[in-house]
Amino acid sequence: MQPNSNNAEKKPADRLLKSPGKRDRGPVNFKTKIAGYEGEIMAIATKNVVTAQRTTTIIQAVEIMTREGFRRLPLVDPGTHRLRGIVTVSDIIDFMGGGDKFNLVQVKHGGNFLAAVNEELREIMTSQPVAMPVTGSIADAVDIIINRNVGGLPITDAEGTLKGIVTERDVMKVLATEHSGRKVEDVMRSSVRVTGPDTPIGSVCREMVTCRFRRLPVVVDDVLCGIVTATDIMSYLGKGRAFEQLTTGDSAEVMGAPVRSLLSGELYTTTPDRNIHDIAVDMIKKRVGAFPVIEDSHLVGLVTEYDLVKAFAEG
Numbered sequence: 001m002q003p004n005s006n007n008a009e010k011k012p013a014d015r016l017l018k019s020p021g022k023r024d025r026g027p028v029n030f031k032t033k034i035a036g037y038e039g040e041i042m043a044i045a046t047k048n049v050v051t052a053q054r055t056t057t058i059i060q061a062v063e064i065m066t067r068e069g070f071r072r073l074p075l076v077d078p079g080t081h082r083l084r085g086i087v088t089v090s091d092i093i094d095f096m097g098g099g100d101k102f103n104l105v106q107v108k109h110g111g112n113f114l115a116a117v118n119e120e121l122r123e124i125m126t127s128q129p130v131a132m133p134v135t136g137s138i139a140d141a142v143d144i145i146i147n148r149n150v151g152g153l154p155i156t157d158a159e160g161t162l163k164g165i166v167t168e169r170d171v172m173k174v175l176a177t178e179h180s181g182r183k184v185e186d187v188m189r190s191s192v193r194v195t196g197p198d199t200p201i202g203s204v205c206r207e208m209v210t211c212r213f214r215r216l217p218v219v220v221d222d223v224l225c226g227i228v229t230a231t232d233i234m235s236y237l238g239k240g241r242a243f244e245q246l247t248t249g250d251s252a253e254v255m256g257a258p259v260r261s262l263l264s265g266e267l268y269t270t271t272p273d274r275n276i277h278d279i280a281v282d283m284i285k286k287r288v289g290a291f292p293v294i295e296d297s298h299l300v301g302l303v304t305e306y307d308l309v310k311a312f313a314e315g
Helices: 014-018 058-068 089-098 100-108 138-147 168-175 201-211 230-238 251-255 276-286 305-314
Strands: 072-076 083-088 152-156 162-167 215-220 223-229 290-295 298-304
Touching: 058 072, 058 089, 058 230, 072 162, 083 089, 083 152, 089 100, 089 201, 089 230, 089 251, 100 251, 138 152, 138 168, 138 305, 162 168, 168 276, 168 305, 201 215, 201 230, 201 251, 215 298, 223 230, 223 290, 276 290, 276 305, 298 305
Parallel strands: none
Antiparallel strands: 072 083, 152 162, 215 223, 290 298
């Protein structure tokens, strides 16, 4: 997916447009310093977890996640509070047009988006989420987050009852207490897919699901003009803006809007020479999951919470 451009001249961002956007992230071999993080996982976890049930509707869940600023919502039994599944922002993007879960809209409801969003979460949830026990350590969480590329982990007791949740950001807060000599250019992803402001939201959803990432920088003529995240797309639905596009209720009206309509005024960026500790602190303060990396006014990479957790874990 690349912005429209009639300029045949090679630009610095051309390598970004043609890059695969993924790297082989083989298993991480931890250095001994990570073994020092053997504290109970519950010490850094969120204990009062906002949850839903498998019978909660998709639109209700999206509204909860949008209001709370969550990327994931554990699903539990109402009586026992046992973990039964999880719905993530990636599941929502898949449902909105990105992947197989879009069949719920297209096939079951004949493209009627208004009908599909009132289906129950059991139709799109991840039924066996990666979780960890209350007895687990912070090092265990780091291991799972990095080697299984999971952004959030429900925590359960021996009976399967949900006791908490721990995220990439929680782990990064712990690891970032130690300073590092590494710079952004040492850990950033230099292979970054980008998109243009006129790309339909549905196309961005498909790109995110296919390539398994949660954000796309938006570029015009080699200039970064924003970044669109899976959370932005979910919020488009959760805040009701998607329904303003509807006249017939068809999903094409929702997903055909240009991605430029999702871009906010705030755009946080960084440069290759900054220390990763400082970037981690900035991400935590600003509550964002990634910074585009800019050099000489050009986009040269992207650094995410995952990249920072991995870098701190490697030492």
